[in-house]
Amino acid sequence: MFYTVDTAKSFEQAAADLDAAVKRHGFGVLHVHDIGNTLRSKGLSFTENCRVFEVCNPAQAAKVLAADMQMNMALPCRISVYTEKGKTRIGMIKPTDMLAMLSQDPALGQVAREVDEKTTLMINEAK
Template structure:
């Protein structure tokens, strides 16, 4: 699977707040929170599903991977999405390990594993 997704009975607002706290504890910041529903409705499009996209970054980690390979910038910042489906809030992300495979760089593969594990932990703490 190219993604990791968990679900919770929390509302999207509750899950978003808790996720942001967990990310902050692990030194990831939410650079941008994009409300897809709000933006599409603002543009006159009929979209009624709650859907948030968080762009998250740890500056130290970003500096390290960019110093190793500038192409990593194509995958930054990391994205985490929140959406509702069948009365559940889902939290998911594309796996950094899947993106970095495209670069065929063993050093970056190890770093991607570490970052992915940290983000998975943040997501798991959010739903537990």
């Protein structure tokens, strides 16, 4: 269900490289949630870093929404760059697994496979 890789890169470099890989593959970054900084800004003790990238390919999103408008709640895809006990990691919940839990529509399954392939490439390139 999860696809996660470790990288020898710094957190900042991995985040920058993911951003570039997303754009190279025809996706856009809709927003980046900096969860680590948000928690620290609220006065919480949080030593790890975590940025969640909301990524989307408009053509693929349109296909998903045309098949089932309720799937808007599963969009956009999220890819995280984070640290865990001194290691930098990049990961996501696999689109194929997420959509399979929500729908049995074969058209959605095909879109999920295509998005899964692209997002996995992005993660591997950023690694």
